[in-house]
Amino acid sequence: MASDYTQFRGIDYPFRVRILIAPDKFAGTLTAAEAAASIAEGWLRSRPDDTATELPLADGGPGFIDVLEAAIPTATRRTVDTLDPLGRAVKADYLRDGDTAYIESAAACGLHLLTPAERDPRRTTTYGLGLIIAAAIETGAKQIVVGLGGSATNDAGAGMLTALGYTFRDAAGEPIGYGGAALAAATSVDGHLRTRDVRFIAATDVDSPLHGPVGATAVFGPQKGLRPEDQKQLEHALMVFTSICERDIGYLHAAEQPGAGAAGGLGYAFNLLDGRRESGARLTCDAVGLDAAIAAADLVISGEGSFDSQSLRGKLAAEVASGAAAHGKPCLVLAGRSEVDSHPDLAGVYSVTDLLGSAAKAMKAPAQGLSALAEQVARQWIANRA
Structure with missing residues (x-):
């Protein structure tokens, strides 16, 4: 879909337009950096005298620590041994800056770590994320910022909490198994967290509760x-689990808090850890200096793989568009596909799918398709504003 908003007509653009390109990842096809590079390449083919500044972003999902690493010169990358969503050995990176650790939950429990045939949130676990957090704590981290997104799990963070010291037991007193379905067997919680008074921040732009028709299982389980x-089986298992946690841990109504359903319920687990929820998009935008970059630009471009109704609920493209509007700068979205063609802060929405005629063609060569879309938009959009 391409939208045409008249409020930006009549802007007197200079001959050389300063373009800020600040996309999110295109999930499953392009990293944010690759998307930014593709947009810049296509735009400059049409308008070689323009200047294009690439500022890849993330909202807490895959790419979170890559963006922060580029933005924080003093941060160092560390590699630890952990487990994937099915308990297989993998290595994962996290960032350390002073006494703060930045961790990407998807590094241990991401959907990208599984083949399509292996994806089953009844079986997958967040235990590996707990191992990364434990490693950061053991090396002296006092604050841990965890980006939530891109997970293959729906266990309400039970695996992570187990790695950090809790034991969830069945009626026979034995530890329950891993995965979302196993939570139905929980009858008690014991043990002690080995978190050493660390402060937790959950970086997410998902505001879903844990349970119900807009909760983790119903909305994100099919993905x-x-x-x-x-x-129904998985939703029941989470209900059993949270009732046991409320009784034995004592945090009432944690499952109802906005963001509790993020990353298959990891948001809920961070509530149990007295964690604070922050916007992942806002956190990364602040870290990379987005506001100053927008102020220095004439036109802002954001993008993501699928621009839909969820994109407008505080996710990255909406955050970029809001910042652009605050500076009186037009913002375009270039997406893999779009289900939305209007937003008060956007001057246009364009999709590779519409350009090429089908989602299959858009997925076949995503970088080339996105570059071709940017080339077309650059050729047409500024001329149409005159």
């Missing part, structure tokens, strides 16, 4: 391989 016939 992780959950079959419709298994949805």
Whole structure:
């Protein structure tokens, strides 16, 4: 879809337009850096005298620590041994800056770590994320910022909490298994957290609660391989688990808080850890100096793989558009596909799918398609504003 908003007509653009390109990842196809490079390449093919500044962003999902690493000169990358969502050995990186650790939950429990046939949130666990957090704590971290997104899990963070010291037991007193479905067997919680008074920040732009029709299982379960016939089973398991946590840990109403359903319920687990929820988009935008970059630009371009109704609820493209509007700068969105063609802060929405005629063609060569879209928009958009 391409939208045409008249409020930006009549702007007297200079001959050389300063373009700020600040996209999110295009999930499953392009990293944010690759997307930014593709947009810049296409734009400059049409308008070689323009200047294009690339500022890849992230909202807490995959790419979170890559963006922060580029933005924080004093941060160092560390590698630890951990486990993937099915308990297989993998290595994961996190960032350390002073006594703060930045961790990407997807590094241990990301959907990208599984083949399509392996995706089943009844079985997958966040235990590996807990191992990364434990490693950061053992090396002296006092504050841990965890980006939530891109997960293959729906276990309400039970695996992570187990790695950090809690034990969830069944009626026979034995530890329950891993994965979302195993939570139905929980009857008690014991143990002690080994978190040493660390401060936790959950960076997410998902505001869903844990349970219900807009909760983790119903909204995000199908994206992780959950079959419709298994949805009730998994929702029931989470209800059992949270009732046990409320009784034995004592945090009432944690499952109802906005963001509790983020990353398959990891948001809920961070509530149990007295963590603070922050906007992942805002955190990364502040870290990279987005506001100053917008002020120095004539036109702002953001983008993501799928621009839909969720994109407008505080996610990255909406955050960029809001910042552009605050400076009186027009903002365009270039997406893989779009279900939205209007937003008060946007001057235009364009999709590779519309350009090429089908999602299959858009997915076949995503970088080339995005570059071609940027080339077309650059050729047409500024001329149409005159």
